[in-house]
Amino acid sequence: MSASDEIDEMHLTPNGWVQGSSKIDFAGWTHRDTPADRLLTASFREHISSSYSPMDLSPDMEKQASDADILAALQNHGIEPRPGTERYRGWPEFVRQIGYKKTGGAGHDTFPRYRPRRISEFGRTLARRGQA
Numbered sequence: 001m002s003a004s005d006e007i008d009e010m011h012l013t014p015n016g017w018v019q020g021s022s023k024i025d026f027a028g029w030t031h032r033d034t035p036a037d038r039l040l041t042a043s044f045r046e047h048i049s050s051s052y053s054p055m056d057l058s059p060d061m062e063k064q065a066s067d068a069d070i071l072a073a074l075q076n077h078g079i080e081p082r083p084g085t086e087r088y089r090g091w092p093e094f095v096r097q098i099g100y101k102k103t104g105g106a107g108h109d110t111f112p113r114y115r116p117r118r119i120s121e122f123g124r125t126l127a128r129r130g131q132a
Helices: 067-077 091-097 117-129
Strands: 004-013 016-024 028-030 040-048 056-063
Touching: 004 067, 016 067, 056 091
Parallel strands: none
Antiparallel strands: 004 016, 004 040, 016 028, 040 056
C-alpha cells in the first residue's frame, strides 16, 4: 500500500483545458465526462510509496488528434494545464517532441511558467480597490 497515490486528468480541447476525473487519497474518484472534442488527455499522477520516499510525479498522455492539432491548441491555450506541470517527469519532453518551441529572453531556453496574465488581473483588481 502506498502512502499517497493521487491522479488528476486534464483534457485539451480546441477551446482550452478542461478538468477531467480525479482521484484523491481517502476520497476516491470524482468522475467527470470526457469531452467529445478532446485532442489530448493528460493524467498527472503524484505517487509516494512510503513516508520515507520522494514523490514521483509522472504524466500519462493519450493523444486523440494529430501532433499538429495538439500543438496548435497548446500554443493557443498554454502548455501548463495546472500549476507545476513542468516538474512532472516526461511532460516537458512531450511538448518538445510534438514541436512546441520554448520561450525565454536573451537566448535562455526556459520552460514557460503559468501565465502571468492572472497575476496582472489580480493586480488590476487590487488597484481598482485602492489596495495596490
